[in-house]
Amino acid sequence: MADNQEHEGASAKEQLIEACRRNNVDLLTEIISNCKNDDEISDLLNNSKTVMGNHVYHEAALQGNYEIIDMLLDQANFECDPINRAEGDTPLHSAIRWINSEPPAQREFGNALVEMMLEAGSSTRIKNKAKLTPYQLVDPRNQGLKDLIQKHEYAALNAGDFIGADEVKPAKKGGNANNASTFVDSRQGAESDDDDDAEFSGSDEEERAEWERRRKTKGKGR
Numbered sequence: 001m002a003d004n005q006e007h008e009g010a011s012a013k014e015q016l017i018e019a020c021r022r023n024n025v026d027l028l029t030e031i032i033s034n035c036k037n038d039d040e041i042s043d044l045l046n047n048s049k050t051v052m053g054n055h056v057y058h059e060a061a062l063q064g065n066y067e068i069i070d071m072l073l074d075q076a077n078f079e080c081d082p083i084n085r086a087e088g089d090t091p092l093h094s095a096i097r098w099i100n101s102e103p104p105a106q107r108e109f110g111n112a113l114v115e116m117m118l119e120a121g122s123s124t125r126i127k128n129k130a131k132l133t134p135y136q137l138v139d140p141r142n143q144g145l146k147d148l149i150q151k152h153e154y155a156a157l158n159a160g161d162f163i164g165a166d167e168v169k170p171a172k173k174g175g176n177a178n179n180a181s182t183f184v185d186s187r188q189g190a191e192s193d194d195d196d197d198a199e200f201s202g203s204d205e206e207e208r209a210e211w212e213r214r215r216k217t218k219g220k221g222r
Helices: 012-022 025-033 038-047 056-062 066-073 091-101 104-120 143-157 205-220
Strands: none
Touching: 012 025, 012 038, 012 056, 012 066, 025 066, 056 066, 056 091, 066 104, 091 104, 104 143
């Protein structure tokens, strides 16, 4: 779809900007259907800007247009964190600016919008020109939104840091002094310089006696 293609007196980019501002899902659907392929769709959605330097995602976020944003996020290769020219905001910043301007009764809806954006990949770590992250831009009275962003940040920071229960090898029970698998080193294969750091199951007295014996023997050799 050429940039200068006209449809009802407006170019495809102009129509796209208007659809995103007005939450016009039907018009956005028509614009997308007129594109030849996914590459053309992503190019149009990611690179169309207003004269003020807002991307279409910013325009939708500044109005809290949930349906349009939901549809935009469903498109292949859609950019979740474009930066606008004026404030250096991402669309997540823009959505929070919109929520801040709305009455408290609108917060639940606004928080649902932000949650959808976060789950789609919007970053909470990008600072705008004022050196503010989206979290820092939140109205302090909107504790629900602050908690939502913090929860998402916590989950993102800890992704991959936990071990599933099915990955843990349990210590074998029994008093066989030669069975090294009775004692599990939490550092996965690294030799411990201190048996106090080794995990001990404490399942019976024989295990405890063996653990004490090994600790004392190693202590004498130092």
